[in-house]
Amino acid sequence: MVLRMRSVGKHYETPEGPLRVLADVDLDLAAGESLALTGESGSGKSTLLHLAAALDRPDAGRIDVAGRTVSELGDRGRAAVRRELVGIVFQQFNLIPSLDVAANLSWHAQLAGRSDPAWERTLCDRLGLAPLLGRYPEQLSGGQQQRVAIGRTLAARPPLILADEPTGNLDEANGDAVLDLMLALIAETGAALLMVTHSMRLAARLDRQVRLAGGRVAP
């Protein structure tokens, strides 16, 4: 299993008191599998994604990523997991403004120690980024930035790819095209994909769908 969650719980402290967001969540995701995570606003989708990304720690239960128990790790251990095992495509892209497209694309792969120029060239061609390599993020359209963000994640070949509304900023036709390409490229790397989306239409394109409701996962 690339991602395994068992009895995971998470709460936040809020001005109104503790807010239980996830309770007793079990989730399995195998290599090569894609899973859509849906649920109403505030149901805990981003919270679950952040836990799987080792950006945050659960207050109960156990999370394993590619065989490593990330729920037991401290800050340094979780940073290593994010560098080596996880790729995240955020809705806001999070490209590095001071780096051009070429450097943004290879950045995560270099951090992970998996730089592969031939694979990067393939990604550039397939994602239509070859003519844009010398540009900076602010010189790109939203759709172009999105493709760079996807390329950067795939270039590093992480076993687990997490995506938060990765086509949320695109119109339907472009969003569909980008999702198709992303799914095809992910299939080629054999990675597992966990994607948060509000769209049942996009969710239906993935292998499995689960819904978060009342802090739990409902199939």
Ligand SMILES: Nc1ncnc2c1ncn2[C@@H]1O[C@H](COP(=O)(O)OP(=O)(O)OP(=O)(O)O)[C@@H](O)[C@H]1O
């Ligand atoms: N750092 C935080 N401190 C306090 N409460 C938080 C924090 N982060 C999230 N929450 C609360 O936890 C609940 C779940 O939030 P989360 O962002 O995981 O939901 P979501 O399903 O991703 O929502 P959306 O679809 O609107 O993005 C919400 O009620 C939110 O207000």
